[in-house]
Amino acid sequence: MKYPFLGWTGQTIGVTAPSSGLSEQQQEWVERAVEQVQARQMNVRLGETIWSHQHAESAPAKQRAEELNRMMTDETIDAVIPPFGGERAIDLLPELTLATYQTKWLLGYSDISTLLLSLTLQTGIATAHGPNFVELRSEEWDETTSAWRRVLATPTGGTVTQWASDRYQSKWTDEERPAGSLFQLTEATEWKALDERTEVTGRILGGCLETIRHLIGTPYGDVQRFQREEINGEPILWYFEVSEANSAEVHRTLRQMAYAGWFNHAAGFLFGRTSARITEDLTWLNVYQYLADETGLPVLYDLDIGHQPPQVTLINGATGTVRIQGKDSRIDLTFN
Structure with missing residues (x-):
């Protein structure tokens, strides 16, 4: 196995949309997430695919694949986190140049796990199933969500522990949330x-x-x-x-x-x-x-x-x- 490593400060996060992109109403989510990630001493590089969405995809498969390939091979990007999942990540599989990928973290869940699992199975590079980028847009990160930083900063040979959350959110709603919080953990x-x-x-x-x-x-x-x-x-x-x-x-x-x-x-x-x-x-x-x-x-x-x-x-x-x-x-x- 090959394990990426993401340091604590000064790292650059690449954001690309290999599955779904953002509607016009959702685009502020990324902007808010950028603010919160930068407030925690990380840099952000946004791709073009995140700003569009049509036919249940952010962009044509080749364009999505090319942007992901660029980010996974760019030495100035330390980890890649898509905005969220979607429906059509599977389109990219034949277009991915896995042999050129650096050993860096790809983090996400939902449809992104299609890419995560396939990447690990084909290359032996570890991948991370956890929060998508838009879930980092709140002022406060609960202890369970924020553990992604500890996990991705674990060195090869190291061990990291995570505990069960105290409370969880049973469904997504538009109701008012506690100040600074994204989830309703009830x-x-x-x-x-x-x-x-x-x-x-x-x-x-x-x-x-x-x-x-x-x-x-x-x-x-x-x-x-x-x-x-x-x-x-x-x-x-x-x-x-x-x-x-x-x-x-x-x-x-x-x-x-x-x-x-x-x-x-x-x-x-x-x-x-x-x-x-x-x-x-x-x-x-x-x-x-x-x-x-x-x-x-x-x-x-x-x-x-x-x-x-x-x-x-x-x-x-x-x-x-x-x-x-x-x-x-x-x-x-x-x-x-």
Whole structure:
């Protein structure tokens, strides 16, 4: 594995839109995020793709890919953080010049995880699943969200710890938020285990289930090669977050992943909180139990991952140990 490193001050963040761009009403989000990032002693370089959006994409695929390629090879840019996810990141995969990429962080979630997972699987460069750029626009960053800086500043060989949040946001609304805060953290957080197995260790890998599932059976999703050649056959600790897919869709996708061999040598599964709907009486606990029964592996769920913020920053390729222990639940990431 190859781990990027992002220092604490004077670093330059590149912002490009490999999936969705910003509507006119959303453009101020980036401007506010720039202000907050600069206030924390980092510089920002904005790409052209972020300012447009049509046909569920920020720009034509070649233009999106060229801008991402430039930022990932530019020595003056230290990390790349897209504004947010979207729908069509998968278009870029054949256009990415991965062999030229520097070892630098690419951070994001939702549709961005399509690129994160594929980049790590193909190159062995670690990628970061965590806040998108527009989620950095508030004056105050909660402890869970702000951990991305600690995580991305962890040196190779080091270990970084993140704890479960105290509270989370159950849904996105336009209601007034506390002064200086982006999220409405109103619900009590509780990381849970499906059975008595409350601790699991493995090589972290995963993303937004609705988007990364389209890598199955393609050259961009060769899990077996990655496991064999990049992590010496170590078991994978899979993490998934679900935005909108219903419980039946998720069940089918997990089966497809299993049939494709993605879970052949796994350590367990981590699921983020979700507000997506269930199908008939197929509950999320049913889905998790079917997966546990089929694989015999531990399942931990309702973690701080994904579309119900705040979320921890997970590193594709790092060794992760998750412990469920009430309010002291934690994840330790080791960059080995």
